[in-house]
Amino acid sequence: MTSLHKSLLLLLLAASTLVANVECNYGGSGLRVGYYASTCPDAEILVRQSVSSAVSSNKRSGAGLIRTFFHDCFVEGCDASVLIDSTPGNSAEKDGVPNQTLHGYEIIDSAKSNIEKICPGVVSCADIVAIAARDSVELLGGPRFQVKTGRRDGRVSLASKANSDIPSPLDGIDALTKSFANKGLSQSQMVTLSGLHTVGKASCSAFTNRLYNFSTTTSTDPTLDRAYVEHLKAACPQGATTTVVDMDPVSPQVVDKQYYSNLVANKGLFTSDAAIYNSPQTQAQVVNNARLPSKWQVDVVSALIAMGDVGVKTGTNGEIRLNCRVINP
Template sequence: MAAAATVRTRSLAGGVVPVALLLLVLCTGSSSAAGQLDVGYYNKTCPAAEEIVRNETAAAVTASPDLAAALLRLHYHDCFVQGCDASVLLDSTPNNTAERDAKPNGSLRGFDVVARVKDRLEQACPGTVSCADILALMARDAVSLAKGPSWPVALGRRDGRISSAGSCGELPPLHGDVGLMVQAFAAKGLDLKDLVVLSGAHTLGKAHCSSYADRLYASAGCSTPDPALDARYADRLRMRCTSPYADDNSTTTTELDPGSSDTFDTSYYRHVARRRGLLRSDASLLDHRFTRAYVLQAASGRYDGHFYHDFAVSMAKMAAIGVLTGDQGEIRRKCNVVN
């Protein structure tokens, strides 16, 4: 079931851009229990909710600007694995290894900020605002605090009670080609445009050597460094990552969008267009006719407004993946443990 809603998104320049957002209303599990997400869902039950989230996120991002990237990525990793149900926030237990302890989630950050926001919301409106909604709001606020667009977030998600490291295979593979990326997105109801637009999130943040060092060296699997990577850029990266077998615990990081990794803009696409996309997934966007055309258009710098609009639309789609609503799941009192 899908429902279209017309909403408005605010551009950073202060203007308000009307946007037709296709808000996917997902039926998960028993259809009778599935409901709809609504912009303004907490207007009556917790009117200060969005303001509390915004203020706490602003305080955290002002103190540490690189947290904006972390918060955006947390929401993505939540939604792609078992839907946007805050399962990524749950701690492992003696009998269960949770998502957050799975290898692809090893460098996720920002859990403490989310916990702080949840505590504030529990003081204001106990048992009302879900951790899954908090992640969606914080991702939106993080982007706008990083000088990116803002958009209305449809709310009403409930929190899941299950989190399993084994489910993290639902994330797009780190070393996959564009075909595998397309497949991983399609499995979540997201299309080619969502792939190239949401990859633009890599305008923020950093990556560890272990995420791309294999592209820099000939190795058992590859007889040459990745030919898709600009040779001069690869030389510079090899000075940072001195071994193809980068240790997962290595603390050396490199900006995904060199020079503006705390600012949400289109310069990521300029790097990708010049074959300087840091991750294999970034580089692979040049290997498909559609995604390549989008990269080149965004890289021109003449379509920033289009990208901001597209990003808001694709984020709304991502934020609706596999949501729990109605009487499904629960509203956790603490985001890291089930009630």
Template sequence: MAMQRRGNAIHVVFIYAFWIALWRSKAQLQVGFYDTSCPAAEIIVRQEVTKAVNDNPGFAAGLLRLHFHDCFVRGCDGSVLLDSTPNNTAEKDSPPNTSLRGFEVIDNAKARLEEACFGVVSCADILAFAARDGIVQAGGQSYPVPAGRRDGNVSTSQEALGNLPPPSAKIDQMSQAFANKGFTQSEMVALSGAHTIGVSHCSSFSSRLYNNGPTATQDPTMDPGYVSQLMQQCPQGSTNNLVPMDPSSPNTFDTGYFNDLVDNRGLFTSDQTLMSNESTAGQVIMYANNSDVFFSDFSNAMVKMGYMGVLTGSLGEIRTNCRVING
């Protein structure tokens, strides 16, 4: 009992510390942060994102995923952008991150911003702007992005492994992973809607097709027709083939993902598991039938995510090159 009380007390202290940190972040981040110091900041990022998505629609999902993977490890500090060095393996080279893309879009925006306003706009803010702009280019709803983040100078592969929920996660593991970052279960479902755009390597879900436990070769929660389709796209042993996460509209930010879940056509276990809980399943069905509610909830959750663990004021730095800390 004493151990349990101690564990509960530690959990309460952790939650209290999280909300104190979030309150401080909200006090220092603000919409229009660069209006005076670099008025063209958001315009430049938007131009680079628009150009990239027009050339390759997949960049919309790539930039959104970059921001998510950045914020869930050490907070939204641009640490996912740092390159590995001879003495350190960075986040981007951790197994969950090796398929990340969009780094060159951030590089291009940063290069232009350094010409326009040297040493003013952080890489972490560029990531937050770019994620929003990619969503808009894919047909989603825009939202104001509070800015004022500064860039961190620590990035380690091991931390990425411990903080990013895997595609094999089930509802309890998903809920706990998001709760650890201060999100409600409802916000977790909203943010999961990011999978309405983008693609996945077969290796992230092939166990659902060919090796699903000792008594089944296929995941019984999957629609059989979808299983057959995926087996054609991902023959056993294939790893590098790419499959859309929302096959009906892979490049459009809509509610197709939630319709897929209702039809038992979620690609990852971490997707379909949202239908295994009465509360989350009800929310999935609501989003499938009401895109306005989903867009609103998703935007609010994205803004909240953007406050996670931010460095402000005199903390961190403003990198001149997003891939390396300032020398």
């Protein structure tokens, strides 16, 4: 090998190392892939076991864990504040209106308990939430990717913040865009992350505004596919509040691009879904995602990584909660 070839090889290796470091510290958050490699090397394996067991019994569990990650990051940052139980003196996030239908807390509890047995006081609940969401995406048929860790747990959890900071299914495009911008996420990332509505269920109360008494001139949202309207009305008669339906009527247990195909077919469930398709700002992205599923899979990994950086606490900020439901004494 000539000296020139050796020099070029060294430059390529240096560039590869730089790229790897940038990927592991995306957004300058201080997080990195493999954070627990020396302090608790089995942490991700133990989370995976708890999530896999739950999803194999009920695929809806995976959708719940993905949603929990999103709702956690949008309030106080990705710090597991959504897991804290309310006390007589404080109404916590999980009792805020948007979080009252969250589920899967027991899966996080299981993973945390198993980890504490071998690595006490090392792994944060915030990282468990992020890892569990990543594993859920893959176990439901989505892409596999590495998740950065190193988050610490927050000590503040307020229902009022959940009510104000989490986007509503009744939001239009401007409100949605603003909600995501407030967390440092772009409109394009908002459209990408909305694609995860392809799994899970929704309460009738989140969308019956489109079925009954829609406006003074029409009872039903005219942009909804008529057959889909009849399907939803059969599942959610007027006054139904506790019934749940699949957010994706075609492949509700698979992380795929079907959400976008549904939007193009006027079968988006929420007002917010319809807004993403009907807005000239975002319609082209919806159409492209419906046509190019592989591109969305790449984009959703990037968007999930970016969301996982929102408002993280690292270093001496926050704590490693011993019980995910209770702040340390």
